[in-house]
Amino acid sequence: MDDIARLAGVSKPTVSRALQDSPLVSDETKRKILEIARRHGYVVNRNAQNLRRRRSDTIAVVIDFPHLPENRLSDPFHFELLGNIANALSVRQQDVLLCSSLSAQAGGFEHLLSNKGVDGIIFMGQSGHHEEFRALAKAGVPFVVCGAHLEDANYCVVGSDNMLGGRLVAQHFSSLKRKRAMFLGPHGHIEIGQRHQGFAEEWGAAVEDLEVPDLSFIGARDAMRTRLDSGKPAPDALFAGSDTMALGALAALREHGVDVPTTCNVCGYDDSPLALHHSPALTTVRQDTRIAGAILVERLMQSMQGTSAPSILLPTDLIVRAT
Amino acid sequence: MDDIARLAGVSKPTVSRALQDSPLVSDETKRKILEIARRHGYVVNRNAQNLRRRRSDTIAVVIDFPHLPENRLSDPFHFELLGNIANALSVRQQDVLLCSSLSAQAGGFEHLLSNKGVDGIIFMGQSGHHEEFRALAKAGVPFVVCGAHLEDANYCVVGSDNMLGGRLVAQHFSSLKRKRAMFLGPHGHIEIGQRHQGFAEEWGAAVEDLEVPDLSFIGARDAMRTRLDSGKPAPDALFAGSDTMALGALAALREHGVDVPTTCNVCGYDDSPLALHHSPALTTVRQDTRIAGAILVERLMQSMQGTSAPSILLPTDLIVRAT
DNA sequence: GCTCGTTTTGAAATCGATTGCAAAGCCTGT
């Protein structure tokens, strides 16, 4: 910057101001400085700028990447959401620092800001850190969580209405005059638990609960196989916690000659491409990641300005397709 | 840091050294300082550190995010790769700054380093920037590209062997005694073009080329519908440029009563979950994103040390399933 | 007790910007 200043015959502060388009610099001077800077390919050093400004215009997005290697991340859902968050942030001139949940946790979430040099954090999913989040909020760290709404959350959560999603599916099955409802999903996953709960409440009658070990296609297929082999009467309405699991269960049903949708209806969750591209196309519950991303970012900005950002429950839609 | 120094009764440099586990500090002092720092929740300010060290231990990963909103990103492939890159980088204590291709291009790729304060760049896909990349390489910017191998690339490319993938599929179809081969994919996409080329070369006889407008399920389905409606004899071996497109074509084939795999074989590309979870399970060509991620990172580190990093063509596998 | 080589420590400079404050330059009105 000193060089540019010399070349333009002005001082460093003037160059700095010109580059920020400050009104303190005359248009004449500004134009000259910008021209020289451009010609010499000068750009401000981001690290120096960050240090002095005590702000980096960078947001950490924390994802539970560990899943990946094993699970071959089942749902494109997260990627889509990530993309939408990135877009929403770039509109606000903010950069995205991607952190795996693990590396973020290393120094403790509360030091993430100065440790990674970011201004705020977006957590994708609680994944069991609820208590840490509560502490973070108390410490005044600006962050938002994209995940499940919990009773005692004192931090901002943006999440889709899992209960509503479950209820919509139950209503749908009811309108089809189905009788023997089953829910399929792993226990211990908060959001999926809420889907289950909404479903069961709305359904009223007994809902058979088929537990699966994880979120995978295989897990769901095998669990369903075992269940069908048992000889007990098969369900005529199946709600799976995710599209991937729905497809797994569907495979098992097909093997056993249970026709979908005549004999049994199946509904997934997420509206991932899997659902759309499958044949028959899967009936599912959709969450709008575009809106979610935009709101997450908006709320984060709020909480970075010190305003408290309220949580929000986003509506979900039932997408009725062929199953 | 001054505060910690005061509390420990030492000077700032000593604290700095202790935190870096420098051998210049006695174990005794080191322990005391670390203890005090921990108790007071002190972490070094990343921006200041970066400034002084002239290095940020952060890598920019540039993705063509614009696709997202429209296409609902068809293949989880990119996400998987991103995850694996992130993992490989975190092993080396490097952070990931996610950039959309657009925002990265704003200041010109050549200023990405100081502009975003990163030490190196990984580009996911060339997406038409080949010439810019050539210039970047000349300018000595440390970066690697995950994409297609091009004749006159003077930069490091890590990419899977698309030609080989195409050849494997041709061999497979030959061994099944198929006669009328068809390739389906958009024109103008470099990597898919290479798949097509490898396929055609190995096949020997004429390959019908069915062009589709984009990478989408719908595009492929509609193109295939039109083709089948035309009345010309249907192909008995179809190779699609991606799994998503294969599934689209498969849907059209089914509509027209063409049985897969008896009457016609179908093969996709990517081995995305789509392929595995579809029924019948899709035969496809697999690229190992785990290895790709690891090598990308390794090569980038090389080129950051000034060593020139050679390009590499990763092998691909044919995964024969039910189609 | 003194010298010499080692280990530890600290003073001061530095990384590359931004910003508060004072001064300079320029008008305008009298």
Added chain:
DNA sequence: ACAGGCTTTGCAATCGATTTCAAAACGAGC
């Protein structure tokens, strides 16, 4: 010609670390 108000500019301090280099402390050997 000069006071007074505005617009521009520059000096110097600052952000929070790291690193060079010189000095202090320590031990060993004679």
